[in-house]
Amino acid sequence: MFLRTTLLLLTSLCTITLRSSAQSLRIRLQDKQAQPVIGATLRLTDPADTTRHLYELTDTLGLATFQATTGKTYWLRATSVGFIPLQKVVQAGPKALTFRMDPENIMLQGVSVTAARPLVKQEDDKTIVDPEPIAATSTSAYEIMEKTPGVFLDPDGNVYLSSTNPATIYINGREQKLSASDMASILKSLPPNSISRIEILRTPSARYDASGSGGIVNIVLKKGVNIGLTGSVNAGVNQGRFGNQFAGVNINSMRNGRTAYLNLNFTNRNSYEQIQTNRRFSPDSVLRQDAYTTTPGQVLYVGYGLGFAPSRRWDINFDGRFSWNQANAEATNANQISRVSTGRLIADNLNTVDNRNRILSFNQGFTTSLKLDTVGSELTTDVSYGFIGTRGVQDFSTRYIQPEGQTTVGDGSFTNQRHLIAAQVDLKYKLTPDLTLETGAKTTVQLFTSDAAYFNVVGQTRLPSRARTNQYDYHENINAAYVQVSKPFGAFLLKGGVRLENTNMDGRQYVPADTTFKIRRTDLFPYVFLSRKLVEIAGYELRSYLVYRRSITRPAYEYLNPFAQYVDQYLYQAGNPSLRPQFTENFEANISVEDRPLFAIGRNYTTDIFTSVVYQDPANRSIAYRTYDNLGTNRETYFRVLGVIPPVGRYFFLASAQYNYNDYMGTYENQPLRFQRGSWSFFTFHSYKIDKRSTATLNAFFRTRGQLQFYELSNFGALNLSVNRKFMQDKLLVTLTANDLLFTNYYQFALQQGSVQANGLRRNDTRRFGLTVRYNFGMRKREERTNMFNVDTPTQ
Template sequence: MCCGRNYALFALCFLLPYMVWSQTNSVSIRLQEMNRQPIVGATLRLTDRADTTRHLYALSDTAGTAAFRVTPGKNYGLLVTSVGYKPLRKLIQSGQTSVTFTMEQDNVTLQSVSVVAAKPLVKQEDDKTIVDPEPIAATSTSAYEIMEKTPGVFLDPDGNVYLSSTTPATIYINGREQKMSAADIASILKSLPPNSIERIEILRTPSARYDASGTGGVVNIVLKKGVKLGLTGSVNAGVNQGRFGNQFAGVNLNNTQNGRTMYLNLNYTNRNTYEQVQSNRRFAPDTALTQDAYTTYPAQIAYVGYGVGFELSRKWDLNFDGRFSWNQANSEASNENRIRQLSTGRLLSDNLNEVNNRNRILSFSQGVTTRLKLDTVGSELTTDVSYNFIGTRGLQDFSTRYLQPERPGTLGDGSFTNRRHLLAAQVDLKYKLPAAITLESGVKTTVQNFSSDAAYFTGVNETRQPDRNRTNRFDYRENINAAYVQASRLFGSILLKGGVRLENTNMNGQQRIPADTSFRINRTDLFPYVYLSRRVAKIAGYELRSYLVYRRSITRPAYDYLNPFARYVDQYLYETGNPALRPQFTDNYEANISVEERPIFALGRNYTRDIFTNVVYQDPANRSIAYRTYDNLGVNRETYFRILGAIPPINRYFFVVGAQYNHNEYTGVYENSPLNFSRGSWSFFTFHSFKIDKRSTATMNGFFRTRGQLQFYELSNFGALNLSVNRKFMDDKLMVTLTANDLLFTNYYEFVLKQGSVTADGLRRNDTRRFGLTLRYNFGLRKREERMNMFNVEPPTQ
């Protein structure tokens, strides 16, 4: 019955806009030099000759190609500009579908070139949202901070990235899934310099081309590569200060000539931050445990990103790219634990835990991609092979001092080593068939090996002995094989895309110490995908388009979720896995509307079965001890909608504002009792830009989240307001930026947890309020400047 209502709602949301019918055609424009080499990164402007106020913009890709959707029966004026070439003006006549133009080189010596094109902060491109990180990067010190400020993205304190409020999103870098823990991914994002990101792709309902594991959606971080003419680059350095300080410096080099592209990014960061977690948990009717944990995270990070690309022929290109980072990440934690009798306020126990970690993290990634163009209409065969390694070596010292009642303290130490190897290979074919049909298919295999070896010792009265509660050793192997096929066709103004993905999953985990807790999982699943898009109408000259998407996906439990061995956290809490945990499946339905490829409204629903959630139970043998684990609790229905709007520039000012509402309903069983949980939350974000003069710009961005939710944790209201002012000097080559992040120090929250017999509340805050200064000097040919304007309306020159 529920599914019937979902399909009815799904169909209704999409069919309503079909009262208006319109058609568009696609025109492909290829730009080349006199020697027929493609011209990359050129700016193309298409103007409707019947309405010269209407412009369409695009940038030529690595093949020198750009595509526009145009109205049949109309003629358009084309203007092409590119650094080092003379402007090109041509007429695109009705009925043309593919044209090639040759641009002449400009022999004038270039000193300072500024080509202005309208580039939106957020735009919709078929089934994905594209975010331009450039205005956010100026106020950030790492890619992690950019993600925190990206509209519609929420990061929890553990490093998970959420597009909805139930399941974390899957993180991709350059189109490759990062099969790592949230902590490992957070470490990599913190090592990426902020100006290394070209764009952020948000796919809430990815197509069959992507792995089916992206139940929470996919966030693909696309890194910059060298696409400039000649040798260009930048040098940057900066500091910011909160309670602790961060310092960073880096250099970026790009070189493109004779069909060869090279880039090199170097960055060094010295950072420190803190986290404070205060909590209260009742473990008996008249007894409560109060904990106050304060942790600092000093770290030094060295990062190298590199790549080289070759155009072997007009049809075949080959690219190598890689990343290397060295992270010396330490932590120093102090946790005060007090147990009181509530009726009398009497202190029953008081002790202090101290834990110091010294971690060395090596991360390495290398990828090789090839692309073979099969024809001139867009058919191509691509291959991608990548290898990722992340290794951690750590030392830990811990101690407990018992202040009341007084007794001898305990101390201990340990060492651990983690190694994760991931090899992935995939082949994708896109083929243009007759009748305007595009066929896509591909195969992929990934092999992941993870091993962990930890040895711990404790001491009492100078007696050192093995700690069996912490010592463990295990190996884990995962192999996922996949194949997919999907096809798309334009029926008038309707674009229909449908496909299916088949995935074979093989998991094998084996714990060797302290006991054998081996498990093996083998299963094969099918995942359908349907996408519909249609131009609905023109309002005030702007194209209104509607989209409808359906997708089925899976979330597989990781090894830590399955391993039943108890992992010690402190004397009042431990973690354990659940080997009976089943994967969860999600059906997602979404309808959305965009204007000129700018998303303005979306409505969707996620229906998840066998949802597994992080839960907390009381230890049956000792009620003062709790343990965290994972359980399949039942089903969850999440309904959400998003709205995004912008005000066109008024003189030198414009802004973008958006909001998202999520409502979750859990129905299941918890501690052998019925579970019903319902909660809705709002998220608001905004971005403002004001051009003070020709060289100075002020920006403001921020978010506010009300009645937040993190699985079963109910969060208080929280948010952040960020300000920046930048000014250019030295012929616009030097940019100086002043920043204030979380100016009002509101990016922290209180939480309440009520799960069966567990009742807890507390507060969690970080070192988020920071003031900073960043310097960036560009050398070589000037970087193209692109305005961030939601509706491609350029402000008048002052």
């Protein structure tokens, strides 16, 4: 009742304020014959605050109306298919302003049109990456993420924007709340040409969940937003040690205000991973392990959506994704224990594991958008349901070579299901033409169940394995509300807000023992964003940003469950029921030019930081266990820089660098801990237009003195090349690719903390050569060209 009354009061106040302070600015567009230009897109920008725009479409009379201040000057840009973009400086007044749009002498057919689009750009507190140049050299969204500047994926599927905490993954603005392995499976099922853009939010506003201590990566999928019927058919292969094959079709339609899209894709893939580890048991004994795993699988993906606008104020969308994944894994692990002083082999055995998993995932969303006025006020709702279910069977064995012993064998099966229901409502209201209120509420409910039954075979008898069998349920409910306001003050734009989150977590393990826990807590998370125009050089605007944010990282159930899970006879893992959530405060300052990021410097200060740690079993030094622990505090200082050479003739060049320095202070195995390490990450992208139909691209990254929690990594990187050419009136695009050409995307690692000393090597099947063919059909809307930070890429 209180919320409803408040919204009514705000609505009334806004209506009175807008009526008293704003007048209409009417723009009429005509062609050479003085006929109205229907459906043109108009953008109105206030020169005093170029980060905010108003948009309108012309009606059947070629007329568009904005709410503007009488006598004030604005920048107007108008675009329409078949016409040259129009740019004017206009002044709001009582009379309608009429402009003529000149035709563009280009025949649009069922072809792919080359368009210049920004590879990387900055919008307030988020960086937007156009994946199009990278998609041609990738077979899945996972590979695109690996090649995205400023993003690092570890071999377990975690995504990092910094080197401390994993980022939170969103798809279409919705948090997925999946484990790293499940999220990696989803990303590998998404075809590369299904992604419209990637949004990187290192310091998200109060509108977003406070759980993103490592930032947010939002993957926005393509929808049916083109005129008429368009689409593409694509197929490709690539070969490393193993081969991948994929094929798919995309169909988009927009007719009479209704949009629809359908994306079908099938992938057959295989890869390998090799991990070699040396771990000291004592000063004179070492365990050497060499694990080799192949991961064959097949993925069927379906993406679909419908959208319609019953009126100019309403927009309703219904979208979903479905994937079926047959993911297998065949692993062998050779284990040898030797004396360091003599080199004598003490023990030698071989573990084999065969996994056969079936993964079904489904996500359905329903969104509505209601325009409350013509100055940008909007009410949106989003309701979604997601499901991911896994069924798997496993066969395992250990053959004892020295000393010789009887081979042990066993098998098991497991099922787990995860349901996620989320509902949110967001209100953006213009209290005055330059004062914006944003508020909203959100609730999420997550239900997770897991049931695993394992057996050891002794002779001809199958006996239950207590070391592996478990059954548990986990329920999570997070309720949130936020409010934030933004207002320009002269050359400054200030946005500030606060988010309130109530957390409820319940976990219970039934087998082999009850490890019930409950967490109830409520926290506040402030957010402040300040931007200012610095200077204008050669027509390009330089703007600075300052951001502050507080966030939380909550331990998931698998981090809290104390039951010991068997990995092999030398390693097990267990949760920590006393694990506390960690809080992070982030401060960042950055500079951009024409919304393109140039430089940023910041610091993350994290308290009660928890991370994966490895301890030696005090009862048996040959056994180690992996768990999670609160280690103290961490100060991470970082800076980023990005530079470009504008397109000069046929060539475009971009390069970026990021430096992270971490300083941990706390305790490890009840001993004082001080861990300091700095690392560099470099990224570059080159594009060369060979002729009108052929383009060569190069992208590469290089990481020096890398860090993955307390693991120190050696230098590693990758060089990727591609050449594409268009045929058949530019409808057919053929691309040749070479990924990780020099086979340098692997690293050595070292861990020296407390009583654990280990080092090793980790590599994957990353060097691949491939061929992709894509055929485009239908009519395309011509893309807009912008400024010097753009790169020519073929649209799909």
